[in-house]
Amino acid sequence: MKKSLLYSQTSKWNAGVLAHEASLGLVHFSGSSLNSTLGNAQQLELSFQAARSATLAASNNLQAARATAILYAENARRVLKSFLGDKWSTAWTQAGWVNRTLVIPTNTAGTVNLVRALQSYFTGHAAQQNAAAGVTAQVAGTHVTALGAAETALNTAKCGQRAKRDARDTGHELLTGQLRGSRKQVESLLKSDDACWLGFVSRVPSDLRAPEPVTVIEARPGFPGHVSLDWLDSLRADWYEIEAAVGDAVEFVHAATVHDTVADLEFPPGVTVKLRVKARNSAGESAPSPVVTEQVPQAPAVAA
Numbered sequence: 204m205k206k207s208l209l210y211s212q213t214s215k216w217n218a219g220v221l222a223h224e225a226s227l228g229l230v231h232f233s234g235s236s237l238n239s240t241l242g243n244a245q246q247l248e249l250s251f252q253a254a255r256s257a258t259l260a261a262s263n264n265l266q267a268a269r270a271t272a273i274l275y276a277e278n279a280r281r282v283l284k285s286f287l288g289d290k291w292s293t294a295w296t297q298a299g300w301v302n303r304t305l306v307i308p309t310n311t312a313g314t315v316n317l318v319r320a321l322q323s324y325f326t327g328h329a330a331q332q333n334a335a336a337g338v339t340a341q342v343a344g345t346h347v348t349a350l351g352a353a354e355t356a357l358n359t360a361k362c363g364q365r366a367k368r369d370a371r372d373t374g375h376e377l378l379t380g381q382l383r384g385s386r387k388q389v390e391s392l393l394k395s396d397d398a399c400w401l402g403f404v405s406r407v408p409s410d411l412r413a414p415e416p417v418t419v420i421e422a423r424p425g426f427p428g429h430v431s432l433d434w435l436d437s438l439r440a441d442w443y444e445i446e447a448a449v450g451d452a453v454e455f456v457h458a459a460t461v462h463d464t465v466a467d468l469e470f471p472p473g474v475t476v477k478l479r480v481k482a483r484n485s486a487g488e489s490a491p492s493p494v495v496t497e498q499v500p501q502a503p504a505v506a507a
Contacts, residue, residue: 206375208419208435209375209378209419210241212435212436213237213241215403216237216385216403216404217234217237218403219404220234221234222402223402227392227393229385231384232381232388240374240377240381243378244371244374244377247371247374247375248374250371251367251370254360254363254367257363257364258360258363258364261353261359262360264356264357265357269350269353272314272315272346272349273309275318275321275338275342276307276314276317280300280305280307282331282332282333282336282338283295283331286328286331298324299317299318299320300317314350315347315350318347321343322344322347323340325338325339383436386436395408404438406439408439410439412486412487413484413488414438414441414483414488415437415438415440415482415489416437416481416482416489416491417434417435417443417492418435418492419435420478420480420492420493421433421434421495422478422495423497424498425467425500427472428472429468429469429500430468430476430497431467432445432466432478432480433465433466437482437489439482440489441485442460442461442462442484443460443461443463443480443481443483444459444460444481445466446458446478446491447476447478448476448477449470449471449474449476449477450471450476455477455479471499472499472501473498474499475496475497476497476498476499477494477496478495479493479494
């Protein structure tokens with residue numbers, strides 16, 4: 204979800220809380236508390252984005268280390284053809300080509316295994332090394348070490364990103380909950396036609412029109428057979444209708460009616476589902492929200 208829109212919405216609302224909390228007697232969800240929660244959520248978002256950048260950098264570093272190791276293996280293969288032949292034979296297995304082919308694996312584990320085997324091979328067959336071409340046991344060892352370090356760094360970065368994401372999501376949920384609670388508190392104290400509403404939101408709630416469309420919506424995989432859906436509040440909305448198009452279906456059909464901005468939806472595991480939300484009040488229905496697409500998980504989702 205576009206967190207920046209939630210943050211700007213909260214900032215606008217909090218300005219109204221700070222301006223009116225004394226006159227309205229807002230004893231819960233004070234302006235200072237909401238502002239603190241907002242600041243914390245924004246900081247957690249920044250930390251998560253920094254962790255994402257670190258993971259990307261670590262991934263790029265591993266790719267570079269793997270590409271360099273593959274180049275070494277290509278040079279080693281070229282050198283060894285003078286000793287082991289131009290085509291694969293059982294003689295090549297001792298140098299690491301064990302799958303009846305001279306193809307060089309491109310995945311990290313396969314590359315590490317091959318280069319490690321080459322390191323061992325050249326240690327035992329020193330005369331077949333070619334220092335001018337950079338094909339030696341020592342050079343192979345540097346590639347094995349570099350690949351191991353790069354893979355460890357990437358795993359560490361991924362772990363850190365997951366922790367930062369979880370902390371960000373917790374901060375986001377806390378902010379969303381406080382904003383919702385603050386709104387209910389103000390709604391209990393202000394009449395729907397009170398001009399003071401303009402300090403909190405852009406329109407007075409008694410505006411007898413259909414709600415504004417939901418503009419920000421997000422779907423996430425949940426437990427097997429479940430999809431989580433959440434969205435930002437729509438102005439003048441009293442409840443929401445969730446519509447879904449499951450699998451190859453083209454038309455959207457009613458899936459759920461909720462009075463919150465979150466929903467847990469159940470669908471057949473493995474199918475792809477399209478979802479959208481319409482805001483409703485007594486005056487009518489909004490246009491549909493943007494459509495989000497999610498594959499229903501067959502197994503518990505693994506955090507990215």
